[in-house]
Amino acid sequence: MGVIHVAYFTDPACPWSWAAEPALRRLQVEFGDQARITYVMGGLAREFPRPWGELPEVLDAVAASGMPADPRLWIDRPPTSSYPACQGVKAAAEQRLDGPYLRVLREGFMVDRRSLDTASALIDAARGVAGMDVARFENDLRSHAIVEAFAADLDRVRATAPEQHGDLGRVPLPSFQVRGEDGTAHGVWGSHDPSALRDAVVAAGGTPGPLPGVEEAVRRLGRAGTAELAAVCDLPRPRAAAELWRLAGQWRIRHEPVLAGEFWSAA
Secondary structure: OEEEEEEEEEEEHHHHHHHHHHHHHHHHHHHHHHHEEEEOOOOOOOOOOOOOHHHHHHHHHHHHHHHOOOOOOOOOOOOOOOOHHHHHHHHHHOOOOHHHHHHHHHHHHHOOOOOOOOHHHHHHHHHOOOOOOOOHHHHHHHHHHHHHHHHHHHHHHOOOHHHHHHHHHHOOEEEEEOOOOOOOOEEEEOOOOOOHHHHHHHOOOOOOOOOHHHHHHHHOOOEEHHHHHHHOOOOOHHHHHHHHHHHHOEEEOEEOOOOEEEEEEEO
């Protein structure tokens, strides 16, 4: 069984990357250790000049994906920049915890109304990642090496821009570049579609594994939205929702309401 290398171009504050979480979760569950994911930080905004202007994008991404959200962050206390959070992900990568840390940041921006644009906020977020050495994370976050690592990601985002998106000057977020053992690249550019990412991984030589049932998926994923669990279990969203509510009614899983949507977690 070969290794599939997936470069994921994203940003912690990108609403369309939040919409792509069902695709990412399906990839992780269905292909497991075959898929080696490298998180490439896209630098969505050095500065958010009009934070309210981000609100329509958040709402559009939530409507398109069915992911839970509480967009009041962008009205009450919007982040000034996504660059600090990008650097936080690079600091977490020093402990090979960039994936779990990125998820904590995404939930912070999209659901938990956390600005996450200061070192103190990013260090506090690191405490929510199992296995994270927070003292080491803080040292790495403040190091020049992390600034250089993020700069290298920005260079890669610009250099990888596909021809059809050349006018952007960078890869659209979110995007995935998938390579198998033969080195051939399969791109999923600017899409949050789980099927498109799955097809790219299969084309690169990935072998799909069995998918879990709904209750097992909840236990494997932890805090997850209905759209994520539907994707991971390959179920229509209404059917997944019905099964989730049945399990919640039996106190086998926990329901967490959000302003728009809900999360589910193990009871």
